Amino acid sequence: MKAVILAGGEGTRLRPLTCDLPKPLVPVCGKPVLFYILELLEKSGCDEAAIAVRYKGEKIEAALGDGRYGKLRTFVSYEDKPLGTAGCVKKAAADMTGPLVIISGDAMCDFDLAAIYERHIRSGASATIAVRSVDDPREYGLILGEKGEVTGFSEKPSFINCRSDLANTGIYVISPEIFGLIEDDRPVDFAKDVFPEMLRRGMKLGYYEESGYWCDIGDIAAYKRCTADLINGKINAALPERENLPKNCAVSEGSFVSKGAYISPKALAAGCSCIGSGAYISDGAKLHSATVMDGAFVGEGVTLNDCIICANAKIGGGAAVYEGAVIGEGAVIGENAVVSSGVKIWNNKRIARGSTVSADVKYGSAAVPEMTEDGICGATNTVITPEFAVRAGCAAAKISERCIAVSCSAGEAAVCLKNAVLCGISSAGKVSCDCGTVPLTALAHSAALLGADIMVYVSAKVQTKIMVFSAGMLPLKRSRERILQGAVTRGEYMSAGWDGFGEIKRFTGARLLYESALTSMCGFTVPYDIRVICRDPDIRGICTPFAKMLSAGRDKMTVTISERGDTAEISCGETRIDPVSLVLLTCSAEARAGHDISLPFAFPRTAENAAALYGHNILRYFESSMDDRDEQARDLAARQIFMRDGFACAVKALGYMHDLGLSPKDALEAVPRSSTADRFVRVNVPPQRVLDRLKAVPEENEGAVIGTDGERVFLRPDRRGTGIFLFAESCGAETAASLCDKAEKQIRNAVSALTQKNTRDN
Numbered sequence: 001m002k003a004v005i006l007a008g009g010e011g012t013r014l015r016p017l018t019c020d021l022p023k024p025l026v027p028v029c030g031k032p033v034l035f036y037i038l039e040l041l042e043k044s045g046c047d048e049a050a051i052a053v054r055y056k057g058e059k060i061e062a063a064l065g066d067g068r069y070g071k072l073r074t075f076v077s078y079e080d081k082p083l084g085t086a087g088c089v090k091k092a093a094a095d096m097t098g099p100l101v102i103i104s105g106d107a108m109c110d111f112d113l114a115a116i117y118e119r120h121i122r123s124g125a126s127a128t129i130a131v132r133s134v135d136d137p138r139e140y141g142l143i144l145g146e147k148g149e150v151t152g153f154s155e156k157p158s159f160i161n162c163r164s165d166l167a168n169t170g171i172y173v174i175s176p177e178i179f180g181l182i183e184d185d186r187p188v189d190f191a192k193d194v195f196p197e198m199l200r201r202g203m204k205l206g207y208y209e210e211s212g213y214w215c216d217i218g219d220i221a222a223y224k225r226c227t228a229d230l231i232n233g234k235i236n237a238a239l240p241e242r243e244n245l246p247k248n249c250a251v252s253e254g255s256f257v258s259k260g261a262y263i264s265p266k267a268l269a270a271g272c273s274c275i276g277s278g279a280y281i282s283d284g285a286k287l288h289s290a291t292v293m294d295g296a297f298v299g300e301g302v303t304l305n306d307c308i309i310c311a312n313a314k315i316g317g318g319a320a321v322y323e324g325a326v327i328g329e330g331a332v333i334g335e336n337a338v339v340s341s342g343v344k345i346w347n348n349k350r351i352a353r354g355s356t357v358s359a360d361v362k363y364g365s366a367a368v369p370e371m372t373e374d375g376i377c378g379a380t381n382t383v384i385t386p387e388f389a390v391r392a393g394c395a396a397a398k399i400s401e402r403c404i405a406v407s408c409s410a411g412e413a414a415v416c417l418k419n420a421v422l423c424g425i426s427s428a429g430k431v432s433c434d435c436g437t438v439p440l441t442a443l444a445h446s447a448a449l450l451g452a453d454i455m456v457y458v459s460a461k462v463q464t465k466i467m468v469f470s471a472g473m474l475p476l477k478r479s480r481e482r483i484l485q486g487a488v489t490r491g492e493y494m495s496a497g498w499d500g501f502g503e504i505k506r507f508t509g510a511r512l513l514y515e516s517a518l519t520s521m522c523g524f525t526v527p528y529d530i531r532v533i534c535r536d537p538d539i540r541g542i543c544t545p546f547a548k549m550l551s552a553g554r555d556k557m558t559v560t561i562s563e564r565g566d567t568a569e570i571s572c573g574e575t576r577i578d579p580v581s582l583v584l585l586t587c588s589a590e591a592r593a594g595h596d597i598s599l600p601f602a603f604p605r606t607a608e609n610a611a612a613l614y615g616h617n618i619l620r621y622f623e624s625s626m627d628d629r630d631e632q633a634r635d636l637a638a639r640q641i642f643m644r645d646g647f648a649c650a651v652k653a654l655g656y657m658h659d660l661g662l663s664p665k666d667a668l669e670a671v672p673r674s675s676t677a678d679r680f681v682r683v684n685v686p687p688q689r690v691l692d693r694l695k696a697v698p699e700e701n702e703g704a705v706i707g708t709d710g711e712r713v714f715l716r717p718d719r720r721g722t723g724i725f726l727f728a729e730s731c732g733a734e735t736a737a738s739l740c741d742k743a744e745k746q747i748r749n750a751v752s753a754l755t756q757k758n759t760r761d762n
Helices: 033-043 057-064 084-092 113-123 176-181 190-201 220-231 386-398 412-427 440-450 478-490 510-521 537-550 579-592 606-612 631-639 646-660 664-670 687-694 733-761
Strands: 002-007 048-053 072-078 100-104 107-109 127-133 141-146 149-155 166-174 205-210 214-216 268-270 286-288 303-305 370-372 375-379 403-408 431-434 454-460 463-470 504-506 529-534 556-561 568-572 575-577 597-600 618-621 675-682 704-707 712-717 723-730
Touching: 002 033, 002 084, 033 048, 033 072, 033 100, 033 107, 048 057, 048 084, 057 072, 072 084, 084 100, 084 176, 084 190, 100 113, 107 166, 113 127, 113 166, 113 205, 127 190, 149 190, 166 205, 176 190, 190 205, 214 220, 386 412, 386 454, 386 463, 386 478, 403 412, 403 440, 412 431, 412 454, 412 463, 412 504, 431 440, 440 454, 440 510, 440 646, 510 537, 510 646, 529 537, 537 556, 537 646, 556 646, 568 579, 568 646, 568 664, 575 579, 575 664, 579 597, 579 606, 579 646, 597 606, 597 631, 606 618, 618 631, 646 664, 675 733, 687 704, 687 712, 687 723, 687 733, 704 733, 712 733, 723 733
Parallel strands: 002 048, 002 100, 048 072, 127 205, 268 286, 286 303, 403 431, 403 454, 431 504, 529 556, 597 618
Antiparallel strands: 100 166, 107 214, 127 166, 141 149, 141 166, 149 205, 370 375, 375 463, 454 463, 556 568, 568 575, 675 723, 704 712, 712 723
16 A cells, blocks of 8 residues: 655644644644554555655654654655645655555544555545545535445535535545546646546546544644544544653543653643643643643643643743643743733743733744843743753853853752853853852852853752853953843854864862862951851851851851852841941951952942041942943952952951951941942833933943932942832931932832823823
8 A cells, every 4th residue: 555645734723833843743642643644554554655745844854754654664745836635646656556545644533544445446436535424514525425426525515505414534545547637737636626527527436434533633622622532542543652650640540641751749730631741840830631742841830721832832930821822832931921811822932921911922032031130040941941051151152262160059950051051152162161069159269260251150940040250250341241142132152163162171179269268268266156047058068167167155146148149247146247337347357458449339438438447448340341440440359259258258357356356346336337228129211211310410430329428329220221229328227218218209200200201202
């Protein structure tokens, strides 16, 4: 038996499933429809099949590999131009002889093809049509006939004028004489042209009524119905291999989980859900009759009801996708977003977190992580994937002139993404140093020793942050920041040739180097029992032994370090040395040791007073340097990493207190200081217009100021232009908070006025 499979369908009604996929490759329970047809042909005794392709035919050819499917030999026939169902069969079967089975590659069926083939041979018909009784005739081409012989046709009739319930399934057996009815080089269709011509010529046209399963997967509803029928055993076809799930998995008997899928024991798959290979279903996710295709990611607490999630799509934590909705391949649904019933999200589109989508989304750009003050941020393995991390590495390589030092937080996700960053750096031809799993502060010390001019730190939990710094944990200059952003968002980076990949050096001494630096600072003791608190267990684990080394008393003292490790505060009894005061103490310590100090431009101005106690100066560097005016400050800051290392800053301050015999309370009272307050105010208009309306005084290269040196509020827009940071400084805590309140109110009034103006102008 020989066969021709019609596989040229675009599947427009199946979009977005078929945006980048030909209809025959649409997967049902993880296996393309075409493969079920090939298995049916092989089971029926077919030994050779030509596959007539047109739309994205190269993908079908790639899926077939070496041209064999089990014992079945296959080859692909391309249409140079549309030839119709009959024309493409004639072209594909040019080298075949004898009767041919014609079957659609995008309709699921389990017909007895051998029986249809035998009936055709015995009947002496020139063509035989496989037909199936249907309840609703309005969407089918029907045949009229008796005793197995076709007498006429009825195309998609209404119930009023319907005279038959036998639908043409598009499965035929034809003899070679049929090709004489098919003109070359023009579209010819079996149902519209060839079969009516056969009746006009008196050629015998037979039909064979089948009772097996047949479903043309023409739209989303038919696709979902076919998936459920396959899972429920209504189709005589082999399902792909199932995953051997633990007994504690809450998966209903009517659901199907492919081999290689992961579903959390804390997730629920009910109804007739289908989960493809490589899909990941997180804790708390609830699926009911949902189809999740290969490689898709479903975050924590997601709700999926009777919907389709296409391959490699990402559904952020807390999101919900409802009945009849389809999420296209590679699309990203942000955290806590809601996709309403029937909505289709096209491939690679991004839905913002917290939004509600009630209409189809066809246009827009692919998902791009946000670039914020915390680095390149996004949901782990949803927005920031290993693939994206490679791109981030390529981008970082573009701004490095020497080498790049890279480390990550603890955990397999962070290690995987760090390795992907290293691969990207190498593929762009730059040298990198893999410093392993060490905190950002430890990475900074190693970067200085290794001569790296760029640092990359990857922190990955539910959210991933890829932080890119200049040497010394300093923010990138604006010129580098723009290059990095362009490389990340628009792919503006170069790839090395096969022989130009950069070396990835393994540096295993990062932790030891950092501990050595801390050891050199801890040559004294204080009359306290010091305890370290930090949400990052790695930072806490490194710093605790040094806290014990410094401890020589019973009174309790606590050093609380930020999760990133860059700031700290000290508590002792009723005395609290806040992060700003701790830096001021360190400024005094450095000035007393004969050094100038470098600080961020936004840091309170009382730092100048602390340094002046010992006749030294504060140099200021900008958060986003536009030129070289802060170059001296940046050079000094790169050598004073302890100013951005919370624990090292605390050790410096404790050393200063030890040398002068000061208690924490005495030290706090001795250092020049003022009270501070800070906050972030979101705006929905350009922030520079807000600052202009407030008549804030521009501050050199960065931000603007309201007030005087004694009571001032420094305002600086964030990197994305979505809000304004406020840094208030005053003689008292209540006054500082009041200054912040007043400035926030002014900002909100300015935003309201600007919004009204925009409305009037439009």
